[in-house]
Amino acid sequence: xxxxxxxxxxxxxxxxxxxxxxxxxxxxxxxxxxxxxxxxxxxxxxxxxxxxxxxxxxxxxxxxxxxxxxxxxxxxxxxxxxxxxxxxxxxxxxxxxxxxxxxxxxxxxxxxxxxxxxxxxxxxxxxxxxxxxxxxxxxxxxxxxxxxxxxxxxxxxxxxxxxxxxxxxxxxxxxxxxxxxxxxxxxxxxxxxxxxxxxxxxxxxxxxxxxxxxxxxxxxxxxxxxxxxxxxxxxxxxxxxxxxxxxxxxxxxxxxxx
Amino acid sequence: xxxxxxxxxxxxxxxxxxxxxxxxxxxxxxxxxxxxxxxxxxxxxxxxxxxxxxxxxxxxxxxxxxxxxxxxxxxxxxxxxxxxxxxxxxxxxxxxxxxxxxxxxxxxxxxxxxxxxxxxxxxxxxxxxxxxxxxxxxxxxxxxxxxxxxxxxxxxxxxxxxxxxxxxxxxxxxxxxxxxxxxxxxxxxxxxxxxxxxxxxxxxxxxxxxxxxxxxxxxxxxxxxxxxxxxxxxxxxxxxxxxxxxxxxxxxxxxxxxxxxxxxxxxxxxxxxxxxxxxxxxxxxxxxxxxxxxxxxxxxxxxxxxxxxxxxxxxxxxxxxxxxxxxxxxxxxxxxxxxxxxxx
Numbered sequence: 001x002x003x004x005x006x007x008x009x010x011x012x013x014x015x016x017x018x019x020x021x022x023x024x025x026x027x028x029x030x031x032x033x034x035x036x037x038x039x040x041x042x043x044x045x046x047x048x049x050x051x052x053x054x055x056x057x058x059x060x061x062x063x064x065x066x067x068x069x070x071x072x073x074x075x076x077x078x079x080x081x082x083x084x085x086x087x088x089x090x091x092x093x094x095x096x097x098x099x100x101x102x103x104x105x106x107x108x109x110x111x112x113x114x115x116x117x118x119x120x121x122x123x124x125x126x127x128x129x130x131x132x133x134x135x136x137x138x139x140x141x142x143x144x145x146x147x148x149x150x151x152x153x154x155x156x157x158x159x160x161x162x163x164x165x166x167x168x169x170x171x172x173x174x175x176x177x178x179x180x181x182x183x184x185x186x187x188x189x190x191x192x193x194x195x196x197x198x199x200x201x202x203x204x205x206x207x208x209x210x211x212x213x214x215x216x217x218x219x220x221x222x223x224x225x226x227x228x229x230x231x232x233x234x235x236x237x238x239x240x241x242x243x244x245x246x247x248x249x250x251x252x253x254x255x256x257x258x
Numbered sequence: 259x260x261x262x263x264x265x266x267x268x269x270x271x272x273x274x275x276x277x278x279x280x281x282x283x284x285x286x287x288x289x290x291x292x293x294x295x296x297x298x299x300x301x302x303x304x305x306x307x308x309x310x311x312x313x314x315x316x317x318x319x320x321x322x323x324x325x326x327x328x329x330x331x332x333x334x335x336x337x338x339x340x341x342x343x344x345x346x347x348x349x350x351x352x353x354x355x356x357x358x359x360x361x362x363x364x365x366x367x368x369x370x371x372x373x374x375x376x377x378x379x380x381x382x383x384x385x386x387x388x389x390x391x392x393x394x395x396x397x398x399x400x401x402x403x404x405x406x407x408x409x410x411x412x413x414x415x416x417x418x419x420x421x422x423x424x425x426x427x428x429x430x431x432x433x434x435x436x437x438x439x440x441x442x443x444x445x446x447x448x449x450x451x452x453x454x455x456x457x458x459x460x461x462x463x464x465x466x467x468x469x470x471x472x473x474x475x476x477x478x479x480x481x482x483x484x485x486x487x488x489x490x491x492x493x494x495x496x497x498x499x500x501x502x503x504x505x506x507x508x509x510x511x512x513x514x515x516x517x518x519x520x521x522x523x524x525x526x527x528x529x530x531x532x533x534x535x536x537x538x539x540x541x542x543x544x545x546x547x548x549x550x551x552x553x554x555x556x557x558x559x560x561x562x563x564x565x566x567x568x569x570x571x572x573x574x575x576x577x578x579x580x581x582x583x584x585x586x587x588x589x590x591x592x593x594x595x596x597x598x599x600x601x602x
Binding site: 047048151152153154181182183184185186187189190193208209210211212214215216217218234235248249251252253254255 | 299300448449450452453475476477478482515516519520521522523524525527529530532533534535536539540542
């Protein structure tokens with residue numbers, strides 16, 4: 001299977017306040033490279049401040065990398081061309097309650113990416129919204145509701161609908177499963193796995209929960225202080241953790257694979 | 259001896275459309291020196307129950323109980339003031355977000371010394387200040403903060419979340435409580451810090467014989483630390499028993515679904531296979547189903563489930579269900595493997 005997303009030597013550093021002739025820099029992300037294939041999931045684990053979210057922001061285009069290149073389907077992604085990137089790489093955030101605009105109905109919310117990125121007629125857009133809502137397990141009539149009328153799990157489904165409505169190839173889940181209740185979380189995991197199978201999506205999962213990482217991902221990157229300290233197939237890394245950070249992480253969750 | 263013994267506690271809420279039964283006849287007992295987990299998803303009334311125990315609910319909530327004993331003393335017979343002084347002395351509580359519970363405008367040292375009661379100090383009034391300071395440092399050492407001088411002279415926003423939670427625990431320990439109620443002490447904390455806080459609580463339990471009521475929304479996170487677990491669902495009692503009973507032989511369909519849906523407990527499942535899950539979502543307070551509130555989502559529901567089930571006791575394993583999953587039926591279903599306790 002061909003490589004979908006290729007990240008080459010991406011790094012990010014921030015300039016800190018300093019004197020003119022000894023400027024200091026803070027390296028949020030040391031050079032990172034990885035590749036993802038279609039229908040595969042890459043998990044990124046690490047502590048707070050290890051650079052996982054910076055990496056996610058760079059991939060989705062919210063930050064520009066200091067150095068490095070991103071290739072999607074072999075094409076170089078320019079850091080300015082949001083149009084192309086918006087359609088192909090989408091992101092879901094942790095707290096779905098605050099990422100939905102409370103003054104818009106679900107239809108208006110889901111309409112926004114369509115009007116900005118496609119040339120569809122109003123009728124077609126409506127049809128597409130209805131279909132996407134049904135795909136994530138809601139009813140088509142839910143599009144006339146406002147976000148506050150939904151429960152937390154349903155809001156997360158709406159965020160997912162907003163992510164998949166443009167038929168993207170990569171979805172970044174930034175702690176998207178952490179704030180959900182256990183029974184809704186397993187529903188969401190099942191839904192995400194089904195969509196991956198149907199639409200051939202690639203996921204980048206950022207998570208703390210090693211149980212979910214084990215179940216959900218094919219490959220894993222362990223990060224610490226902006227550097228990738230361990231990477232490989234999830235099962236192999238978890239069976240035989242080499243680096244101290246990985247071992248500590250697994251210890252702290254009492255996690256052991258036989 | 260039972261430290262806390264609550265039988266059939268109900269909490270009602272006044273709304274414009276009449277009273278709503280938010281917590282429906284829940285029983286809870288805590289023995290001396292045990293860690294009891296209280297598990298329930300959001301809206302299950304676990305925090306309400308904790309607040310009702312220490313009596314900090316607002317006036318719009320009405321609490322009733324058939325029995326409410328604290329170390330053999332019937333609290334229902336006492337006046338409110340007497341009850342408050344008794345509970346203040348013996349029970350302490352720590353809350354979900356330590357950053358928002360500490361006073362942002364006061365130094366940590368001042369907040370800690372405020373919590374130390376004057377009756378704990380001895381000596382003349384001019385010696386009190388010195389003693390107080392010593393006591394504060396001792397408390398900080400107790401919760402594992404070694405760099406006490408820096409911690410005392412800093413504001414909450416200058417410390418990390420894990421340290422703030424430790425300070426909260428120190429404030430709770432100042433009154434030397436017999437029972438500590440920890441309401442999701444590690445929510446929104448990263449896993450290495452979570453482990454630290456849980457280990458600290460476990461140490462306190464071992465060394466000081468302090469009982470702990472550990473409240474959490476996630477069953478898989480706390481099973482490693484608890485002796486016994488009570489499970490609640492949308493205001494109703496579901497199941498109670500030792501951690502092994504709950505985790506290895508769940509009798510209630512809801513607990514079974516919780517255990518089966520946990521990715522940590524089902525390490526034998528192949529990656530990317532479907533997880534067991536209950537259909538539907540958690541009912542909101544305004545539209546609670548009658549009878550057993552799990553009814554509409556329950557795979558074993560039958561007609562009798564429209565009336566609330568009674569609690570039945572199987573060797574100390576209490577379950578509130580008309581059709582509990584007994585061991586024989588589990589064996590008949592080879593698809594649902596007995597979950598291995600893979601976390602240990």
